[in-house]
Amino acid sequence: MSRQPSPGVSERSARPSADEPGRAIYTIWGVPPETQAYAMAKYSRSNQSMRESIAELSAQKAADFLETFYFQYGHRSIADLAHLAFAIENISLWAAVRVVDEPLWDGQERSTRYQPFSRTGYFTPEIASPEAARRYREANDRLFAAYEGLSRGLTDVLTRVVARPEEMEEPAYRRTLRARAFDVARYLLPLATRTSVGQVVSARVLERQISRLAADQLPECRAIAAELKDACARPPDAPTLHSLAARLPVGALDDLLVGGAAPTLVKYAAPSPYPAAARAALVRVAAELLGGSASMRCDVALAEPLPLDVEIVATLLYEVDAERRPFSAIARQIAALSPERRAAIVATALADRGRHDEHLRAFRSGYPLTFEIRADVGAFRDLHRHRRCVQIIREPSPAEGFDDAGEIFRAGLTDAGAELATREGHRARYEQALEAAVGAYQDLREDLGDEAIYCLPLAARVRALFKMDLAEALYITELRTGPTGHFAYRRIAWMMNRALAEHYPGLAAGARVYDPSTPIDLLRR
Structure with a gap:
């Protein structure tokens, strides 16, 4: 039976008529x-x-x-x-961690594997005491000297234990082995080491970033916030457009070259007192409420599923716990509280929140997987780049200890390379450099306060929560266990996979992961 048109409705051709607009898809470029x-x-x-x-x-x-x-x-x-591209150059490694700590951030930072940092120098904060300033310079100079010596020494070691294939050119062979040497030597770079970051962010992310950095405890971060805001009000750096403008009528590109890059959207960005006020209140709660001491038994732990209010309160206190208790130990104590007591702690965290303040990051809870990770700062910087997860970060501390030097040398140099490096004294000098750095950090804390952190090396360990769904856990473990990656984060990602397999064997079974204990070809990149 043929279909009849409905009364009052005319049938239209499937083809668009000549006067109908056609589909239009085009890119936009050159607009402020x-x-x-x-x-x-x-x-x-x-x-x-x-x-x-x-x-x-x-x-x-x-x-x-x-x-x-x-x-x-x-x-x-x-x-x-509105999206803006920024160059943020010659900032400290630790300030770079603070800068990029945005969930919706996109960018790139200098690699410690592919370029030497011996010529970058290090950031020096304003230090009132000339004597403390001298000790600060000495501490970082020692680490840089140890880094340079270890880089050269380990490159030489590797050339003696890894033969060059006939098909591989000598420059490529040397570059590859030097990168492997940097993988070990980078542990000695101080957190004051200068680095550079490129970022592309929306104006909303930028406004949040500026406000957060403007309230940071480090003066360097507060200065970066001010300069980011100032950069938005200035004309952008546009060398290709300047060359084009020279061939056009005067003023043709003024909208792009004269006005500020984004003077309106971030002009009200300012530090909020809320995060600091909430932190101070939660520090008091943690000191009064949490008891006992516990240490993290391994470098990766997958938390048991928690009721939402228990997870939020445990996360709020995890970040501020002076005793650095593991998340699981804090969660057990919070679970034992009454629902009313937990609600009161949540109310404390929200008490000073203003109209325009976002919720604290701890409220981004409810993910099915919460990993607590302990890693050296170098490995953490790589893991920190993953954006589809919530990260609650504690500051690095010598209290977390260091990874075993023997394991680092074996993982980075192979057994033969580690043995030769140890015989030639490189491991002993490495351990002496770490010991001296910890001594300098502890010595300078009274004079520098929070800024003493600049004297810690990348070998210092940091603890953090990574909350995510299964897809992100599989993505991280597959990507970060890959054989060409740095051995430190490969080990962490492998432990994440093992923890996932222990709790959910069926879900972890399909992950394409690589066991980092399997020998690798050091010439493969």
Whole structure:
């Protein structure tokens, strides 16, 4: 039976008529970030095409629009439409960890494997005492000298235990072995070592980043926040556009070259007193409530599933616990409290939250998997780049100890290389450098306070919670156990896989992971 058209409804051809608009998909380039955000936001209020919107816009119109809808009406999603690229250069390694600690951050940092850090120097904070300043310089100079000596020495060791294949050119052979030597030598780089970071972020992430860094306990981070905000108000660095402007009429590119990169969207970014106030209150709660002492038995532990309120309170106190108890020990104590007591601790954490303050990161709970990880700062920096997880980070401390030097040398140099390096005194000098660094850190804490952390080496260990779903756990363990990766994070990722297999053998069975104890080819990259 043929289908009859409904009364009053005419049938249309499947083909679009000549006067119907065709599909249009095109990229946008060369538009200031705030103008771009305005043009995209207009889709919800206008039937104009993007080309039409951009053609009639000016930087001033965009600023006026953002003032009204972003700041007055609170349409914060508009800031997600403006993206900015930044170069953040010559900052300390530890400041870089703080800078990139954003869940929606995208960027890249200098690699300790593929380039030597011997010429970068290190960050020196303002130190009131000349004597303390001298001890600070001596501590970091010692670590840099040890790093340079170990880099050269281990490269030489590897050339004697790893033969060059006939098909491999000498420069490539030397570069590859030098990178393997850096993998071990990097443990001696101080956290003050200068590095550089490139980032591409939305204006909303940038505003949150600036506000967070502006409230950081480290003056260096507060200075970075101020300079990020200032960079948004200045014309962008655009060398390719300057060469183009020279061939165009005067003023043709003024919208791009004269105005600030994003002067409106971040102009109100400021430090919030809330995180520090909440932390101070929670420190008192942890000191009063938590008892006993416990140490982490292994470097990776997968927590048992917890009721949501227990998980949130345990996470709130984990970050501020001066005794550095394992998460499992804290969670057991919190689970024993009454629901009313747990609710009171949550209320304490929220008491000083202002209208525009986001919830503390501990409230991002409810993930099925919570790993507690203890790793050297170098390995942690690599794991820290994973964004599809919530990370609760404790500061590095000598109290967490160091990975065994013998295991590091065997993992990074093979058994033969480790044996030769030990005979030639490289392992002893490595251990002496770590011992001296811890002594300098403890000696300088009274004068430098929080800034004494700059004297710790990358070998110092940090403890953190990584909360995630199964897909992210499988992704991390597959990627980070790969045979070309650094041996330190390969071991952590393997332990994550083993912990997952112990709790959920059926779910871990399909993961394509590589056992880091399997010998690898040091010339494979």
